[in-house]
Amino acid sequence: MSTPPEAGHDRFEPGLSAVVDERRQLINLAYRLLGSLAEAEDAVQETYTRWYAMSRQQQQAIESPGAWLTTVASRICLDVLGSARARRERYVGAWIPEPLPDRTEWMGGRTGTGGAEPADPADRITLDESVNMAFLVVLESMTPAERVAFILHDVFRYPFAEVAEIVGRTPAACRQLASSARRRLHAAEAPAAPAAGQAGVVRAFKEAWEAKDIEALVGLLDPAATMTADGGGMVGTVLRPVEGSGRIAEYLIHIADKAPGLTLLERTVNGRPGLVAQHSGVTVTVAAFSLAEGRVTRIWAVRNPEKLRPWTENGRDGRDGRDG
CATH class of the missing domain: 3.10.450.50 (Nuclear Transport Factor 2; Chain: A,)
Structure with missing residues (x-):
């Protein structure tokens, strides 16, 4: 940290900070997509591995690092969801999404980048209605494409044009996927008690x-x-x-x-x-x-x-x- 910055490093530092700051958003997204904190951390770690595998010039050529990271993380999660179905068919008994505590009750856990990190889930998962167990269980009944399209659009408010680029389908198809996901939720869930x-x-x-x-x-x-x-x-x-x-x-x-x-x-x-x-x-x-x-x-x-x-x-x- 005491090493003098390289020429041009000060210009790159804000971008680097923005990349690191995306981690919380990525963990929040990946957990909702996968229902597993361990798998979400692995997906985010793989996302950052791909980012840092690029040259400095390649990174600087990316206009929006946050959008790039979200796209890569979502596609990784989409692949994981595809393989997870086969793994869960071999799972002994029922598979339930991984439960998360309140931030005051969080006891620790590994980081998505392999380093030490404060035991604070505020850096990991924002607890709201999109992570209550009933919601996550219904998400498990969706196809991978339905789940990704619904979470990106309805929970994280990405426009369908951007969702389409991530999922590899047309905006109209993604709109239909999200609509189908909403029907599943409404059919499965009674109004949540306060x-x-x-x-x-x-x-x-x-x-x-x-x-x-x-x-x-x-x-x-x-x-x-x-x-x-x-x-x-x-x-x-x-x-x-x-x-x-x-x-x-x-x-x-x-x-x-x-x-x-x-x-x-x-x-x-x-x-x-x-x-x-x-x-x-x-x-x-x-x-x-x-x-x-x-x-x-x-x-x-x-x-x-x-x-x-x-x-x-x-x-x-x-x-x-x-x-x-």
Whole structure:
């Protein structure tokens, strides 16, 4: 850093700063496209690898580095989505998007460029309605092209002309892709409950689970509620969704009986009230909820340790946790 700048370096520095500053936007985009922080970090790292592989002259010839980075990252994500379908068909049990904590609860994680970085998700993911678990799960049902077109246009407000260049289709085709994605969302999702109201239901759910009060649990669950768990074949869990309020309540009581000493913590999961289960101080499950009319309609329980990195002390191997 103490080396005198090369001739012309001062002219390039603002561009370099702009390139580095794009990282947060790219991570936000890639996570929404892929539903996995690990895959998003890999995609952004590959994007920067391609940028820095170019010569100084090639970089300076690019009129808008931010647009170039977004285009490359989106195309990388499009390729990843194409291959992800095959990988997820081989996945043991259900695949649930990787849950993210609130910035005050973030415990660390690797960086997209391989270097040290403050454990602050503000540099990673902005938590809003476009990353709540119900939204991400519906995105998983879309084709890769639908997902990319919808996220770029409806979430990040890119005009269809730019989306078309990224996706490799016409603007009209991209408009149709985004429209199809919107229909999927509207057909799948009931209006989201206000966060404050959801927090109260989740708290009552936690207390009923801790008390092993099966009647209270059934009362808090919609009769047609569904619980899906993701262990990735790495930890024990149900491989198929548990359906119906009675069966879910019985299963939760069974878990409580099998794991004495389980600690339940109220935490923000992808921007909405959720629960974290810890055993001996180690985070073992992160649960996200969807509500309608004051009752829980969906529970997504992530138990795959590889998806719990941001919830652990060291952010890598999941051995350390906190009691909150």
